[in-house]
Amino acid sequence: MAKIPESVDWKKVVEWDEKYYMHLDATKEEYQCVPVAAAEGNYLIMPDGTKLLDFFNQLYCVNAGQCNPRIQGAIREATERYGHLWEAYTTDYRAKAAKLLIEDILGADSWAGKVSFVSTGSEAVEKAMILAKLYKNRPNIITREYGYHGWTLGAGSATRLRGVRSGLSGAGNSNDVRSVPNHQAGGFYLAPAPNCFKCSLGHTYPECKMSDGKLPCVLATEYQIKSIGPDTVAAMISEVAFGAATIHPPKEYIPQIRQMTKDLDILWICDEVLTGFGRLGTWFAHQQYDVTPDIMTVAKGLVSSALPAGAVIVNKEIAEFMDEWRWWHVGTFSAHPVSMAAVVANLEYMLEVDIPKMAADAGEYFGNKLRELQEKHDCVGLVTGKGMLWQVEIVKNKKTKELFAPEDRHTTYSGDLSMYPSVFVRVKAIEKGVLIGGFAPNTLRIGASLNVAKDEMDQGIAALDYALGELDKYCTK
Numbered sequence: 001m002a003k004i005p006e007s008v009d010w011k012k013v014v015e016w017d018e019k020y021y022m023h024l025d026a027t028k029e030e031y032q033c034v035p036v037a038a039a040e041g042n043y044l045i046m047p048d049g050t051k052l053l054d055f056f057n058q059l060y061c062v063n064a065g066q067c068n069p070r071i072q073g074a075i076r077e078a079t080e081r082y083g084h085l086w087e088a089y090t091t092d093y094r095a096k097a098a099k100l101l102i103e104d105i106l107g108a109d110s111w112a113g114k115v116s117f118v119s120t121g122s123e124a125v126e127k128a129m130i131l132a133k134l135y136k137n138r139p140n141i142i143t144r145e146y147g148y149h150g151w152t153l154g155a156g157s158a159t160r161l162r163g164v165r166s167g168l169s170g171a172g173n174s175n176d177v178r179s180v181p182n183h184q185a186g187g188f189y190l191a192p193a194p195n196c197f198k199c200s201l202g203h204t205y206p207e208c209k210m211s212d213g214k215l216p217c218v219l220a221t222e223y224q225i226k227s228i229g230p231d232t233v234a235a236m237i238s239e240v241a242f243g244a245a246t247i248h249p250p251k252e253y254i255p256q257i258r259q260m261t262k263d264l265d266i267l268w269i270c271d272e273v274l275t276g277f278g279r280l281g282t283w284f285a286h287q288q289y290d291v292t293p294d295i296m297t298v299a300k301g302l303v304s305s306a307l308p309a310g311a312v313i314v315n316k317e318i319a320e321f322m323d324e325w326r327w328w329h330v331g332t333f334s335a336h337p338v339s340m341a342a343v344v345a346n347l348e349y350m351l352e353v354d355i356p357k358m359a360a361d362a363g364e365y366f367g368n369k370l371r372e373l374q375e376k377h378d379c380v381g382l383v384t385g386k387g388m389l390w391q392v393e394i395v396k397n398k399k400t401k402e403l404f405a406p407e408d409r410h411t412t413y414s415g416d417l418s419m420y421p422s423v424f425v426r427v428k429a430i431e432k433g434v435l436i437g438g439f440a441p442n443t444l445r446i447g448a449s450l451n452v453a454k455d456e457m458d459q460g461i462a463a464l465d466y467a468l469g470e471l472d473k474y475c476t477k
């Protein structure tokens, strides 16, 4: 049971926070400090003891649940042994974390060769793209509209969600924005996203499929690569299911993209920072499509976010190539011994409880409940997802698919956001003690810890049902 320290003066906490901390997506006038005293399982515990059920799972990253006893115990033990060692030194924790990842989870005879640990997903993406460029000795990276890969310059250059690229969004009006000048590294080229609910190319799935079954968005990607020359492209980076942008692709998309990268002799960096470690009901999302990456990035679920940790896994060919070179690419905290202890405990726990199956089973139940809400509510235009990662598209008109916020995923998050369905639902659901909503304006992105209990799912569904009922009042027939 999480212990809330008696000694904390929460009024002081709020005062200091408001006075001294730089806040995220709120102006000083808008900002509301939300002190959280503790966290446990799927709950946040507020200073007065009330509990909020977290169907954001923070940033879809606490796969094994908050304060998982196995992980917390391992952290406590490791702090008895270590301060800090940088990655020139080996610890039993790091070696075991690498072994569990490559041998026990991916498989010694799988595509995976070696792993390199870092502290965040953005760093994993940065490292992955550097490795791809070094291995192919080519400068260019293909990314996609709506992709989210992190905030640092390289990862941020691969990110193509305008409102989450470290820019400024004004509260005044929707044009009150300031992108970071020149926060776009060279050598990034854009491909369309497989957003079938609102196709950027104006198509309708599955009628859009060409005579050979190819998807137009895959063909457009192929043409983009051919237009700059495949021999200039190191890799294509993609999420299997878009995390921040909240898009689950049609079943043909990933296999066709993977075949295209092989045909054009470019690497595939599969960014599993958000979808890894059971989130969609398999260890990794790419395994839903019987394809394998050349490089994979992970973070979040790698350690269930108990401490900072991320990693890049490279295939056997790249691992052998790198073995031939001295390579300086170091982060002070990469493979931190206490973080590695948390990774080991997290992975051992996940293997013991078969967390992908837990997520798959929970997803079966949760998906059925969401589809019932789709039938019941005028404002629900689409429900799709797997495991503990669900996409709910909200519409103003179910027949025409008219959106409440036409700017949709191109939003700059400036001006009045109160009628963004994802914001509206979040505000209403909190009345029922549940955190649920999304980041894209018209889309809910829903997922709890993968070991979520049935009664917790029922509580989340009930709160969502109430919020959607309130939103229905603004729909048109």
Ligand SMILES: Cc1ncc(COP(=O)(O)O)c(/C=N/[C@H](C)c2ccccc2)c1O
Pocket: 059, 060, 120, 121, 122, 123, 125, 148, 149, 150, 151, 239, 243, 244, 271, 272, 273, 274, 299, 300, 439
């Ligand atoms: C596919 C992917 N790759 C890399 C990163 C970058 O990892 P980081 O944050 O540097 O550890 C992220 C982070 N997701 C952000 C925080 C997110 C997720 C959902 C909604 C809104 C934002 C990611 O989803």
